[in-house]
Amino acid sequence: MARPRNPLLSRERIVAAAVALVDAEGLAALSTRRLAAELGVSGPSLYNHFATKDALLDAVIDHVLGEVDLSMWAEPPGEWQLPLLAWARSYRGALVAHPQLVPVLAQGPGRRANALRIADAVFGGLVDAGWSKGEATRIGALMRYFVFGSALGSFAAGFVDDEQVYAGDYPHLGEAHLLAERQRQVDEGAFETGLTALVDGLVLRFARQGRSRSAS
Structure with missing residues (x-):
């Protein structure tokens, strides 16, 4: 045949x-x-x-969503900062690779298997590390908002590369015309700054949660 x-x-x-x-x-x-x-x-x-x-x-x-790496959550329970950082970077990487789909991907997981695997891995990893279920839920939502917001558009690309647009009226934007050509550097740098700031803040929150439990 x-x-x-x-x-x-x-x-x-x-x-x-x-x-x-x-x-x-x-x-x-x-x-x-x-x-x-x-x-x-x-x-x-x-x-x-x-x-x-x-x-x-x-x-x-x-x-x-199946392109998002979840292997970091398979590590022994107790550690959450490094897995959270690695997962957020992988998540953003998958979104940036498919920018046309980001608005649709931002919808809830519904019945999608990989979306539910992501939610299960992150929530489970945080709870196993000592976060309360309520806090783990809020952190998962917070990180999702942040990752999707960073992938929805480019801050740097929003500035035109014409120096004359900023001359005179905008004294603090003298180098804004350079942002567009440095788009990847600016956008990735902004994501990393926000991501590490979020996790640093969560470290402090986690410590307060632990003290609160000890006091009670």
Whole structure:
């Protein structure tokens, strides 16, 4: 029997093609017709794997979340600062690699397996390290807000590279025109500054929590 001209479809192949399409052209480009053309198949054949476009989008989102490293939370319980730092960096890295999907990724986990694995690993790691369940929940939410906020857009790219825009009226912005060309350095530096400040603050909060428990 002759081999098929195109490789057989699989969920993994469809999702990978969908992620590549969205990364290249944005979420609006994702349609079953366009995706079928990219894969060299007929549109109806996609429905054998995904009943609806929403189901496909869910799989795309969960695929991206699967890129987030969670191995740091498998370390023996007790340590939380270094895992929290490493996880936040990996999380942001996955978002920055797929900027077109960030607004959709910001939605709650719903039933997405990888999203729930992230929530489970972070919450469990924090509780095992000694945080109360309430505090662990708030820290997980706080870090998620921070990571997504840092990935939603570029601070540095918002400044035009025309020096004349800032001359005269904005005496403290004499070098603002240089920010755009230093976008990655500025944005990553801002993320690291905020991340370490957050964790430093949490260290103090953790110590106060411990003293409070000792007093009671």
